[in-house]
Amino acid sequence: MSELREFVADLLERQGAAIEALAPDSLEVLAPATLRKQLGWPELAHLSFGTERAHGTIAIGLEGDWLDRFGTLLADEGRWSEREVRPPAAVLPPSDPERVLDRMLDLPNAVWRFQGMSATWTRCLMLAFRFTAVSDEKREGLIWLGFNLATGALVSDILARLRPTLAQMPDWHVPDLAIRQAAGPGWSAAPLAARLHPLLDWQVRENMEPFLRAMRRRLERDRNRVHSYHDDLRSASLKRLAALARADGERAEADRRRETLRVEAIEREYRAKLDDLRRNYALRVTVEWVQALDLYVPVQRFEVLIRRRKGERVVRLDWHPLVRAAEPPLCEAGLGLDRVRLVCDDKLHLTDPAGQAPCVSCGKPFCRACFPAACPRCRQAN
Numbered sequence: 490m491s492e493l494r495e496f497v498a499d500l501l502e503r504q505g506a507a508i509e510a511l512a513p514d515s516l517e518v519l520a521p522a523t524l525r526k527q528l529g530w531p532e533l534a535h536l537s538f539g540t541e542r543a544h545g546t547i548a549i550g551l552e553g554d555w556l557d558r559f560g561t562l563l564a565d566e567g568r569w570s571e572r573e574v575r576p577p578a579a580v581l582p583p584s585d586p587e588r589v590l591d592r593m594l595d596l597p598n599a600v601w602r603f604q605g606m607s608a609t610w611t612r613c614l615m616l617a618f619r620f621t622a623v624s625d626e627k628r629e630g631l632i633w634l635g636f637n638l639a640t641g642a643l644v645s646d647i648l649a650r651l652r653p654t655l656a657q658m659p660d661w662h663v664p665d666l667a668i669r670q671a672a673g674p675g676w677s678a679a680p681l682a683a684r685l686h687p688l689l690d691w692q693v694r695e696n697m698e699p700f701l702r703a704m705r706r707r708l709e710r711d712r713n714r715v716h717s718y719h720d721d722l723r724s725a726s727l728k729r730l731a732a733l734a735r736a737d738g739e740r741a742e743a744d745r746r747r748e749t750l751r752v753e754a755i756e757r758e759y760r761a762k763l764d765d766l767r768r769n770y771a772l773r774v775t776v777e778w779v780q781a782l783d784l785y786v787p788v789q790r791f792e793v794l795i796r797r798r799k800g801e802r803v804v805r806l807d808w809h810p811l812v813r814a815a816e817p818p819l820c821e822a823g824l825g826l827d828r829v830r831l832v833c834d835d836k837l838h839l840t841d842p843a844g845q846a847p848c849v850s851c852g853k854p855f856c857r858a859c860f861p862a863a864c865p866r867c868r869q870a871n
């Protein structure tokens with residue numbers, strides 16, 4: 490709970506409050522008028538963060554709406570920041586770059602050659618999104634995605650390994666001009682959105698899969714229960730109807746009519762119950778951008794010559810000293826989640842295998858990086 494306490498203390502201090510830490514899990518807050526009004530607190534408030542809450546204190550926890558209320562105080566502050574990070578001690582560059590590349594590159598239809606390695610800086614954009622899925626239950630989660638803006642590589646995994654290290658580095662360095670220049674410019678909104686959306690979509694689906702599986706199981710169970718209940722009622726009625734079929738007379742005729750009406754009512758009720766289930770289990774998913782961090786980090790940059798038929802192209806791939814790992818090669822069409830890349834004939838784009846697949850309509854293979862919108866032969870949209 491101390492992280493929450495520190496966050497609240499920091500936030501309130503920035504809003505002009507005077508803070509006193511009385512015990513490890515409490516704070517005494519002397520709040521200015523605007524803050525008192527926003528939070529509905531007295532002039533001197535005692536906040537408690539522990540499990541034991543003393544009388545007269547305001548209990549602050551992750552449950553309830555406190556985080557939303559503190560979020561309102563923050564508004565858009567802290568949504569975007571930039572930071573320069575260096576390893577605490579010098580890290581030697583890889584002694585055998587070709588071996589590093591050999592592990593990272595898998596190009597079934599092209600050859601590559603290592604051309605050189607140099608120390609430089611790059612800029613990695615780290616983006617956090619919150620997704621919320623609501624059906625009969627609710628699931629929330631955070632998704633982090635990261636791009637190396639100089640090489641175009643997806644570096645979510647590298648940044649995930651870096652995050653604990655970042656949290657332990659108390660000093661926050663803003664990048665200086667020389668490092669900014671070495672790292673190069675950022676991306677404009679359109680190319681970023683084009684890379685981001687399919688990845689985010691995939692990640693949300695991945696993260697929600699256990700939730701969806703459990704939801705489908707509950708839905709299945711409820712549907713079976715509703716079905717078997719109504720099926721029993723209906724079978725009993727149909728049996729009675731069959732028994733009445735051979736009987737004559739007015740009484741039997743009235744019974745038959747009543748039983749027929751009952752079967753119709755059971756069927757109607759069954760359909761209504763299914764509609765209820767459908768409404769109850771309808772899934773609504775929202776994804777919201779929470780935070781962006783521009784990280785300026787040192788790298789060893791590999792230049793790699795790619796050859797396919799008569800074409801040649803040099804691509805860049807970074808080795809990150811902070812986690813002592815190379816990033817995956819860039820992927821110019823498709824998610825590029827593993828390291829296999831196919832190289833296209835015309836522009837030597839690197840794509841994942843699906844990025845060079847045959848057109849679903851006419852069967853002609855084509856490069857989705859050359860033709861992102863539609864098949865060049867039959868114009869069928871991708």
Ligand SMILES: [Zn+2]
Nearest residue numbers: 848851864867
């Ligand atoms: Zn086609």
Ligand SMILES: [Zn+2]
Nearest residue numbers: 833838856859
């Ligand atoms: Zn291409």
